[in-house]
Amino acid sequence: HRARIKALTILGETGFCHGQLAEAKSRMEEAEQLARNLGTTQTVIWALCQQSEISIAQGYLQRAYNLQDKALQYAQERQLEELPLTEFIYRIRSQVLWEWYRLDGAEQACHRGLQILNGRDEHLKLQCLILQAKIAQSRGQKERSQQLIEQIQKLLQGQDYHSDWLANAHATLLSYWDSCGDHQAIEAWLADAPDLAEPDLATPTNHFAQCHARNRARAYTSLGRCRQAIELLNRIQQEAV
Numbered sequence: 001h002r003a004r005i006k007a008l009t010i011l012g013e014t015g016f017c018h019g020q021l022a023e024a025k026s027r028m029e030e031a032e033q034l035a036r037n038l039g040t041t042q043t044v045i046w047a048l049c050q051q052s053e054i055s056i057a058q059g060y061l062q063r064a065y066n067l068q069d070k071a072l073q074y075a076q077e078r079q080l081e082e083l084p085l086t087e088f089i090y091r092i093r094s095q096v097l098w099e100w101y102r103l104d105g106a107e108q109a110c111h112r113g114l115q116i117l118n119g120r121d122e123h124l125k126l127q128c129l130i131l132q133a134k135i136a137q138s139r140g141q142k143e144r145s146q147q148l149i150e151q152i153q154k155l156l157q158g159q160d161y162h163s164d165w166l167a168n169a170h171a172t173l174l175s176y177w178d179s180c181g182d183h184q185a186i187e188a189w190l191a192d193a194p195d196l197a198e199p200d201l202a203t204p205t206n207h208f209a210q211c212h213a214r215n216r217a218r219a220y221t222s223l224g225r226c227r228q229a230i231e232l233l234n235r236i237q238q239e240a241v
Contacts, residue, residue: 001037001038002038002040004034005031005034005035005038005040005043008027008028008030008031008034009027009028009031009043009046009047009050011024011027012024012025012027012028012031012047012050015027016050016053016054016057016206017205017206018205018206019205019206019239021054021057024050024054025051025054025055025058028047028050028051029047029051031043032047032048032051035047041074041078041080042080042083042085044074045071045074045075045080045083045085045086045089046085048067048068048070048071048089049067049068049071049085049088049089049092051067052064052065052067052068052071052089052092053092053207055067056092056095056096056207057207061096061099064092064096065093065096068089068092068093068096071089072086072089075089081116082116083116084116084117084120084124086116087113087114087116087117087124087128088113090109090110090112090116091109091110091113091127091128091131093109094106094107094109094110094113094128094131095131097109098131098134098135098138101138103135103138103139106131106135107132107135110128110131110132110135113128114128122155123155123159123161125155126152126155126156126159126161126165126169127165127168129151129152130152130168130169130172132148133145133148133149133152133172133176134172134175136148137172137175137179145176145179146176149172149173152172152173153173156169162208163194163201163208163209163212164208164211166194166212167194167208167209167211167212168208168211170189170193170194170212170215171211171214171215171218173185173189174186174189174215174219174222175218177189177222178218178222183222183223186219186222186223187223189219190216190219190220190223193212193215193216193219194212196213196216201213203239204236204239204240205239210236210239210240213232213233213235213236214233214236216232217232217233217236220232
């Protein structure tokens with residue numbers, strides 16, 4: 001049973017990365033149910049988190065939020081609220097609340113995630129800092145935005161982050177530079193941006209490959225290179241369909 005659960009979560013994550021969202025969701029739901037039957041608590045939480053992320057990718061934010069509720073309730077009932085994995089729930093909750101422009105709730109969820117990470121490696125805080133920066137930008141808090149952007153840039157130096165984390169960080173940096181009219185920073189980013197011809201980005205079937213491509217389109221738009229931006233957006237839109 002444990003081997004089957006592990007296989008299901010791997011198949012679910014693989015489906016997610018290939019853009020096969022309905023199949024990925026089905027695999028994760030089965031993994032969750034088997035894990036509940038077996039009492040494999042962390043796998044239950046992980047499967048719920050993954051289902052929530054899949055729902056976000058599908059555009060079903062309310063479903064994603066409800067799945068986060070289930071994961072948090074499950075963790076609380078088993079006194080697993082300080083588990084590092086729980087930070088993931090609060091982080092994606094903050095993302096959904098930010099999408100709804102419920103900024104106070106987004107900030108509270110983000111703060112709770114950072115509390116769970118206290119005493120752990122600083123590089124793990126990147127995603128929460130990204131969200132804090134997005135919230136600060138949404139509120140027009142220029143000084144706080146700048147402080148958070150500097151923290152993000154410091155963490156990015158010398159760290160080998162997953163493509164997903166890099167895409168999120170770059171999106172926030174580009175948004176900040178655009179708001180400041182810092183075309184020099186955007187030009188510098190473009191010169192060193194992830195190569196969309198690389199195998200894992202050439203066919204943008206997952207959320208982070210799509211985000212890398214959108215980041216480049218954002219940069220083109222900020223610099224007035226709108227034709228290039230439109231061509232790129234049309235290409236990734238075809239893949240998303």
